Amino acid sequence: MKTIEKVFTPLVEVRKSMIWTIGSIQLCVLLFTWAYLVPKPSFFPTLGEVLKAWGDLWDHGLFFHILATLTICGIATVISIIISSAIAYSTRIPFFRPIGYLFTKLRYNPIQGFTLFLAMTTGGGRNLQVTLLVIFMSFYFISALISILDEIPEEDIIRRKAERMSNWKILWKVVIVDRLDYLIEVIRLNLSMTFMMIVSVEAMDKSQGGLGALLVDTNRGLNFPKVFALQLTILILGIGLDEALKSLFKSFPANKKYE
């Protein structure tokens, strides 16, 4: 089969380098179209306008807003993972199982209704932002973690029982330690939802800064080149974090590809 034919035939193996080449060409075409073929006048900003807006944002403290967003994301993720892991792993103990499974259903309950209540309870500001994020992220982390734990093969547990391990030690060794990489994958797979939430949460209290706060202000000003620049910034940040977490996940022996 010729290469061109292969590329348009389903279920055919092609080299990775071919996929990269196709992707690069498509990206170039997209950027070219954006740069030169966007009809004017139009609300849609050109690539040049977006790049200029980016420069302006950078000169006016974009870096610190990025830092603020990453900080709140980091703090909320750490707290959320600690809480979620504790709840998820506790479902392996029969007494705590109903509580854990209840948490997985709570993700259907929108937290926006509790915003005012939480604002009054936490005192607003950064505390409110982190609390909202932690609650939101935890529901999804708990659900994802529990579904992973439910899939642990019985053979893995039996193997350790046959090695005289106590149930508590099996919980630690098999369920927690031997599946730490799954924890990282759960964070990565839920990251896009986390980012969506961060932007909304930052908009609630713009005094704390962050990309979300900046985005809301820029939108109000109908400055579309800056809006696009900020959206691209959030996108690039998200992709960067996704790739970093993917690399960390792949560094575990269970996920390495060996010849």
Next chain:
Amino acid sequence: MEEFKRVSSLLTIEGVSKRIHGKLILRDIGTKESPFVIHDINRPNRIQGQTVAVVGASGSGKSTLFKLIAGIYPPTTGTIIIPDEEKNNGSFKEVEGGDIGFVQQSYPLSRNQTVQEMLHDAAKQGKIPKSERQHVVDSYLETWNLKDQRYLSKNQLSGGQKQRVAIIEQIICSHHFMIFDEPFSGLDVRNIDDVKNTFEKITTTSDLGTIIFSTHDIHLAVELADLIYVIGFEKEKGVCKPGGTVIKSFDLMEMGLAWKEYGAPHRELNAQIQKLIKDS
């Protein structure tokens, strides 16, 4: 017939049954009419362990029986008792997880540990003193041709290497009494020989070296075992009774077939067992 002597009981199953989620999986294993006992066998001038085969159709309860014998799960009724090695005064106790090694069909290993780390864990669980653990691990890696795989993880091992690591883990923890669940399943001729050599290693290292294994290959069961239990479903008025049970046992030592070259009498026994399984 080869001379041999039954010295003491290494495993006795009495009146065992097992229900899982209300369904009867096994019943009446080890009764007066059909005892299930593994004795320590002594043969003059040689180290002789015990090899027991459990055969039967799929779904007859062999794997469940093995999990009960290995102390992984308790029986619903009845007892499984072994010598109490800690007291070492001739007394017996009910089997617990870890008393008997259990090598599962899928050879599960840790996802994120190296071979060395896994064997160290096993040595720790086997209560080997910290100062001796590295030496024990080194010695097993050497004996079982896994020296070059010391720092590799599960994903980097071949099927045969995973099998050997899984076996060594259990030997280190449980020393001389091992269960193998379908160890020959899906293996090629070379790997089958590897497993046979493993059995020989275990049963010729100590008189107490005992292997219980299951297989669908009756030829292998008759070739290797000195005792065979056939698990199946008894029929009453043409209808299968619920729960697998021992429908027949064969003492190849009494029959003069144990430790002998595979020949016509073995083939006859093979055919007899196959018919039993088909009819159950």
